[in-house]
Amino acid sequence: MTGCRDTKAVETAGTGSTDPELSRVCLMIGQLGLGGAEKQIVILARGLVARGIETTLFLLSNRGPREEELAGSGVTIISLGYRGITRPWVDLRRALNDTAAGLRAFVRLVAHLRRARPQVLHAYLFHCYIAAAPAARLARVPVCVAGRRSLGTFKEGRRVQLAVERVATGMTHLVVANAHAVAEDAMRQEGLPRDKIAVIHNGMEERDFRAVSPAHLTTDLPVVLCVANLRTYKGHQYLLDAVSRLGQRKQPCTLVLIGEGPQRPDLEQQAERLGIDARFLGHRTDVAAFLARADVVVLPSLQEGLSNAVMEAMAAGRPVVATAVGGTPELLCDRGVLVPPADAEALAEGLHWMLTDHAASARLGKAAREWALEHLSADTMVERHVSLYRRLLERG
Structure with a gap:
């Protein structure tokens, strides 16, 4: 098992004074x-x-299923109608080629923005903040x-993306990261000074902490759950290998995979080849x-x-085995339980421990839930954003 990462390199945004008055905020996402x-942007x-803050949410391209979560909330949703981006972060060349649509x-x-006259514009993700920064200036x-x-x-070795991002960052007043690891990565890659970045962890709503009835699943084996898109960087191939190793240790389990993605056919073939009980459920809205x-809940990300x-697993009080990457x-x-990435044997050891040592798994699940209740509530996340916006306004 691996040790814990030092998270003191960047200050976490906290609460501050309530002045000046904050009345209008615009948010933006693809x-x-x-x-x-x-x-997270819906919760915010x-x-x-x-x-009591008038809030407008700009969508660069498409609407989507989470729009229903904003119905009746009082949030104004405006779609900018740009169809040039189908996969944020990746299709920069396509976005650049679609100049006319992008300009519109x-x-x-x-x-x-000129009509809404917001005090703050907060843009999430690459394609949005590189557009938001010059738009806010104008x-x-x-x-x-x-x-x-x-x-x-995703930007490593892509000089154009890095150059565009640095220009946009120079026009912004602050960068907000959702983890210290993300903040440190931005400082290293983009050369951001420490005083231009703050950390506010994601938040969870009350419903994420509520007890719900377990899903019906036909199996007599222990259930290991992984909720992640089926993409290479999520590391499912190592998880399937780890589950196979558990079977060899006389500790078989049923692996439930929630998520969809291009790796699904390859992963289904791997599971069949290994002879493990892996259930591919695709996208689900009943994750709780x-x-x-x-x-046990597992995340094998690279x-x-x-x-x-x-x-969400922490909020539910489940023991978690995950790779020690990012935040x-x-x-x-x-x-x-933290294990190195791309290490099926270490992943198998962590899962074996949690499946056989019930006292340890109960202790870790309880500790995770208690910490999440204290540090990861939606109210805490929103209050930290409000405090941050006010401090920036106060600076003028």
């Missing part, structure tokens, strides 16, 4: 799919409105904030019920920002 960043938008969306953004928005939600490995059914899946050690230090 779309409202089922990803973690989309979940609802929390701002609940505090940019002009709409500036026009909407519309004379007092404060522009850029959100970092993941490690910047499967968390209640699981004996890279990670701050995992909502791990946070995961910040969540699980002394509250879960």
